[in-house]
Structure formats: structure tokens, C-alpha cells
Amino acid sequence: MDTQYFSTPPSKGTTLKSGSITTPGSSPLLPSITRLWRPSAQRNIRNQWSKLSSLKQQWASSSSSGRSHATSIVNAYLSEKYMPSMELGSLNDMIDIRNKACLKLSKQQVDVVVQMVNASRLMKCYFKRSSSSSLIQFSTSSEDNHNEDAGDGGGVSVFTLLTIPCFEKLAEELVHMFGLELNLKRLLLMELLSLSSESSTKSLVWSEELYSGEFNNLRLCNLWSKETSELLHPTLKGHECSTPIVSRTQHPNAEVLQVYLVTWLADVNIHTKRVDEIFELVSEEIHVSLS
Helix, strand or coil, rough: EEEECCCCCCCCCCCCCCCCECCCCCCCCCCHHHHHHHHHHHHHHHHHHHHHHHHHHHHHHHHHHHHHHHHHHHHHHHHHHEEEEECCCHHHHHHHHHHHHHHHHHHHHHHHHHHHHHHHHHEEEEEEEEECCCCEEEEECCCCCCCCCCCCHHHHHHHHHHCCCHHHHHHHHHHHHHHHHHHHHHHHHHHHHHCCHHHHCCCCCCCCCCCHHHHHHHHHCCEEEEEEEEEECCCCCCCCCCCCCCCCCCCHHHHHHEEEEEEEEHHHCHHHHHHHHHHHHHHHHHHHCCC
């Protein structure tokens, strides 16, 4: 059962995943240290969630831009397929269109999710102890191996209701949705890239790196299986997929291509209402507009 982390019972309208609500006990930290910790933790939480809000907007912009590039690929392919005798200058640039779109479609949204992952992992606030003073450190773990500080202020609320673990759980929920959608878009991208005339001589396969450094970025996004040392296969939220991606032998027709384009823009793995709920909850808690 999932556990929710609150320092006091949640207010009306507060929503998290189903499960029990745990009220943390008193902080093991000295009151003087807690007073020093809380303002720094508040600033950090505000910064990281403001980044997440900005990245959500960047995702929407990149998704719309990606749809435009994807449409260019589809239109050029259909023109080449159904009007081969026409002199269309764009057809001469089919490979160039494909290559430019590859970088636009793949790198933009991968970069967004990578930054989301980084923001979600930087919500802890540690004390970096030295001989003369205690400094605040924002990191995924404490630099002091002998420091028992968990980076959560001893489990106290950062503002009014939510603790550091609660903020982390909400961020992880967001990242998971966007990661699933990123993987699905990668599949659509490979389908679109295979439309070029080159595809008859060289089939794209799921395990190929689309741009230099892509696999490292996908590892950061948890889209690389440690068990199989392979990229995770795309799936829809709530469903498991163990079927490997098989390259098709026939090109899709116009109707199938339209489904690709609609699917690209729909963000089917992102529960928009839930995303809005999360940002509304956090916005109310940290007293910062995240719209």
C-alpha cells in the first residue's frame, strides 16, 4: 500500500494516490537546525517545481513543433508515393527533411524529460557539515557518508502540509507519465523516419541510437532495462508490453499515417487532469503560481 506523507491531515481538495496518511513524529533535528533548514528547503522546493512547470510548457511546445515536422515527413512521403511524376522541389529534400526532423523530434522532448528527472531528484535538502559551519546542500544524496541526515528535515513539513518525500512522490508520478509518452513518441518517430527512400535498403530497428548520446539520456529517464540491458519497449500507461518491436515490411497508407500524427499530439500516456491536479496542489502548498 502506498503511504502518503503529511505533517498534518490534508486540507479539502488535497489529492494523492490512494493509501494511508502518515503523520510524521517530531523531528530528530534540533529546533535551531530545523529553523535553518526550512527556509532553504522552501526555496529549493519552489525552484524545482517552477522548473517542472516550465518544462511541462516546453513539452507542450515541443510536441506541437514535433507534429509540424512529422507532418512535413508524411506530406513529402505521400507526395513522392502518389505523385512520382510531378516536379516537386520538396521531394529532393526528403532525406534532409527526415534528418532535421529526427533531431527536432527526438532531442527536444528527450531533453525535457531528462531535465524533469534532474529536478525531481534535487528536492532533498542536506546539511553539508564542515569544521566551522553547516551549509545547505541540494543533492540526490549527502556528501557525508557518516551523516545520518536524510535530507528531509527529519520528516517535518516544508511549508504547511507536505514533506520532502511527498513532493518527491508527486514529481516521480509526473516523470513516469512523461517517460512513458517519450518512449511511445520514439516508436512513432522510427515509423516516420522509415518512410524515406533509404528504408528499402536499411530498416530501422528499435535498438538503434537515433542521435549521439541518446541512450545515455534514455537511461537517465529510466527507459533502459537493467535486467536485459536494452531499451524498454513502448507501452500505454497501465499496460505491460514484453513484445519486441518488429520492423514492418510494408509502408503504411495515408489513414495509418494520420493515426500516427494524431497519436503524436494526443500525449496518450499523460493524464492531463492528474497533471493539473498535481500542479494545483503544489502551487497551493508553496504559494507560487505554477500555471
